[in-house]
Amino acid sequence: MSQEQRLPLPPGRLGLPWLGESLSLLRSNHGFYTDRLAAHGPIFKTRLFGNDFVVFSGHEAFHTFATDPRIVRGDADPITARQMFLDSLALMDGAEHQTRKSVLVRAIGFRSAIEAYLPRMQGLMSELIDSWRTQGTATIRPDLQLFAARLAGALYTGDESDGAARELSGILADMRAAFLTIPADLPGTRYRRAMRGRNRLIEIVDAAIERHRGADYDDVLARLLTAAGDAGVPVQTLRADVRHLIFASQAGLFAPLTLATMEVGRHPEIAARARAEVLEVAPEGPIPMAVLDRLVYLEQISKEVRRYFALNSATFFGRLTAPMEVGGYRIPAGWGAIGGIHINMRNPDVFTDPDRFDPDRFEEKRQAALAPGSYVPHGDGEFTHHRCPAENLVTVAIKLYLALLLRETEWAIPEQDLALTNELFPLPTSGLTVEFRQLKRSSSAVTTG
Ligand code: HEM
Known part of the structure; x- marks a missing residue:
């Protein structure tokens, strides 16, 4: 018997045949992982939707999950991900994944591309912040949700109308809900609604591609079409990745923006320091990339928001093509793998006092000292692999939003239910009601109510 075969399987429960622990995951998308971390440690086994899986956490194990070529993505995800992300590159491997990924990275990862989208992003953010300032008190989650759908209209479909934004926002909410329900496509179920939403998204993206053909847009879709042409990716294939981008681009923005508003509003000392930076570096006018680069403390906040809050509980799922040894355990070939x-x-061995919101953990030297696999809100490894292509875009969007908010307003978070919901991306139960007032330039504090 080889050394590897003598090692034990990871701790954990497989549960019932086929079903395993799937219902616990549907009941609490994040609680599932935190409960098992507490019970079994950072590497544990489980059974979900007919497959045995091992969850990899702890920076070394996570890095292995993200980079080891024995772990592939094809045929690994449960039915919900395969249906909601139908034909997306996230569910593929090898040359096809790499070519398609290079197209996405050109359109949303390149600095020059992000720079091109900044003016529209700033315009829509400013409109929203102005409306909050005028209202005084606003419940901001629904507003940010609609804003992010409108931005998706501006960057992908070419239709920024209120009707289009509302429709897209509804469709994407239905699709997100699919991940927290039994995937049975039956009349009257949430899953049926999600499937209808997915089908409507297919139509919307196909219509957007038609609208863009031969027209003069400078948006993400135009860049995707050019990059796909150069890389030899058929438009027929690109459609699936455009749908993935639209899905991710809405929740991937409104969730961190809601949480950033809440957390900065609850920490007057962080708000004061951030505002001083903004008033020095970007007191008024457009905020281009070169100015965003200088908003160093805002960048730290944007990173801490994505570390501290549970945005994604897990990566897309993988599958072992060969046996592996991880953290002193053996994992048989054919088992599934999840980051x-x-x-x-929230690992205290890596992030001291992990339950404290502390942007200074991303101060340059401290961040540089983090081992690979430690800070992984967007996955790990190279962008050419499965790491999220929008990491820089999200950083830029959070910084731009906070800069505009801090230089225009002061805000307070009144008493309300801030417990986080059980959603794919958990947010405050109240929807986050915020009291805004015009910033008086001589004052520098955000107050908490
Ligand atoms: C806070 C915001 C976001 C977070 C935390 C996040 C996180 C992630 C994570 C964890 C993955 C999976 C990595 C893996 O399976 O190994 C991923 C993949 C992906 N994300 Fe994001 N994301 C965010 C926003 C966005 C946005 C705004 C977009 C698009 C505009 C986007 C597009 C994608 C795509 C296309 C993939 C699949 C990449 C591949 O498989 O090669 N994400 N993201």
């Missing part, structure tokens, strides 16, 4: 994102970033 446990959020539990990985």
Whole structure:
């Protein structure tokens, strides 16, 4: 018997045949991982939707999950991900994945591309912040949700109308809900609604591609079409990745923006320091990339928001093509593998006092000292692999939003239910009601109510 065969399987429960622990995961998308971390440690086994899986957390194990070529993505995800992300590159491997990924990275990862989208992003953010300032008190989650759908209209579909934004926002909410329900496509179920939403998204993206053909847009879709042409990716294939981008681009923005508003509003000392930076570096006018680069403390806040809050509980799922040894355990070939994102970033061995919101952990020297696999809100490894292509875009969007908010307003978070919901991306139960007032330039504090 080889050394590897003598090692034990990871701790954990497989549960019932086929079903395993799937219902616990549907009941609490994040609680599933935190409960098992507490019971079994950072590497544990489980059974979900007919497959045995091992969850990888702890920076070394997470890095292995993200980079080891024995772990592939094809045929690994449960039915919900395969249906909601139909034909997306996230569910593929090898040359096809790499070519398609290079197209996405050109359109949303390149600095020059992000720079091109900044003016529209700033315009829509400013409109929203102005409306909050005028209202005085606003419940901001629904507003940010609609804003992010409108931005998706501006950057992908070419239709920024209120009707289009509302429709897209509804469709994407239905699709997100699919991940927390039994995937049975039956009349009257949430899953049926999600499937209808997915089908409507297919129509919307196909219509947007038609609208863009031969027209003069400078948006993400135009860049995707050019990059796909250059890389030899058929438009027929690109459609699936455009749908993935639209899905991710809405929740991937409104969730961190809601949480950033809440957390900065609850920490007057962080708000004061951030505002001083903004008033020095970007007191008024457009905020281009070169100015955003200088908003160093805002960048730290944007990173801490993504570490501290549970955005993604896990990566897309993988599958072992050969046996592996991880953290002193053996995992047989054919088993599934999952990167446990959020539990990985509350690891006290890596992040001291992990339950404290502290942007200074991303001060340059401290961040440089983090081992690979430690800070992984967007996955790990190279962008050419499965790491999220929008990491820089998200950083830029959070910084731009906070800069505009801090230089225009002061805000307070009144008493309300801030417990986080059980959603794919958990947010405050109240929807986050905020009291805004015009910033008086001589004052520098955000107050908490
Ligand atoms: C806070 C915001 C976001 C977070 C935390 C996040 C996180 C992630 C994570 C964890 C993955 C999976 C990595 C893996 O399976 O190994 C991923 C993949 C992906 N994300 Fe994001 N994301 C965010 C926003 C966005 C946005 C705004 C977009 C698009 C505009 C986007 C597009 C994608 C795509 C296309 C993939 C699949 C990449 C591949 O498989 O090669 N994400 N993201």
